[in-house]
Amino acid sequence: MPIRKNLAVHRDPYLPLMGPKEVAVCRHCGAVYHRKRWSLESPPVAVEGRTIRSVVCPACQKMHDSFPGGIIVLSGEFLKPHKEQIIGLVRNEEARAKKNNPLERIISIKDNGNGVEIQTTSDRFAQRIGMEIQRAYKGDITYHWSRDDKFIRVKWHRDRTE
Numbered sequence: 598m599p600i601r602k603n604l605a606v607h608r609d610p611y612l613p614l615m616g617p618k619e620v621a622v623c624r625h626c627g628a629v630y631h632r633k634r635w636s637l638e639s640p641p642v643a644v645e646g647r648t649i650r651s652v653v654c655p656a657c658q659k660m661h662d663s664f665p666g667g668i669i670v671l672s673g674e675f676l677k678p679h680k681e682q683i684i685g686l687v688r689n690e691e692a693r694a695k696k697n698n699p700l701e702r703i704i705s706i707k708d709n710g711n712g713v714e715i716q717t718t719s720d721r722f723a724q725r726i727g728m729e730i731q732r733a734y735k736g737d738i739t740y741h742w743s744r745d746d747k748f749i750r751v752k753w754h755r756d757r758t759e
C-alpha cells in the first residue's frame with residue numbers, strides 16, 4: 598500500500614468556487630454539488646436565498662479536455678490472454694464508483710497491442726483500479742504521484758501466464 602507523502606489538500610482547479618449554501622447541477626451528467634460533495638442524488642428543492650447553478654462538473658470537464666487525474670498502464674505476457682477479463686474488472690469498478698462518487702470515471706481505455714492504457718478522471722480512482730487488478734491478478738505494480746499529488750501513474754506488469 599503506497600503512502601502519500603503530502604497530505605495537504607490541494608484545491609482542484611476544476612471545482613467551481615461555491616458558497617456553502619449554493620447548489621450546482623452539472624448540465625451534462627446531472628451530478629449535483631451540495632454541501633461540498635458531488636452525488637447523483639436529486640437536487641435539493643429550491644429554497645429562499647439558495648442559488649442553484651448550472652455548471653459543468655469537474656469530471657465532465659476533464660473528459661472533455663482529456664485531462665486525466667490518473668493513467669494506468671497494463672503490460673506483460675499475462676495480459677493478452679486475460680485482457681477481456683481485466684478490462685471487465687475495470688468496467689465493474691467504474692460501475693461501482695459511479696454510485697459513490699460521480700466524479701470518478703474512466704476517460705478512455707486504449708489497447709495499443711503491447712499493452713493497455715486506461716485514463717481516469719481522478720487519481721484515487723486510478724489507484725483503486727490498480728489495487729483491484731493486483732488483488733485479482735497479482736503481478737507487479739507501482740504507483741507514482743506527481744503534479745502536487747493530483748496525478749498518478751500506475752504501472753501494472755505480469756509476465757507469468759500459468
Ligand SMILES: [Zn+2]
Pocket residue numbers: 623624625626627628653654655656657658
Ligand atoms: Zn458532469
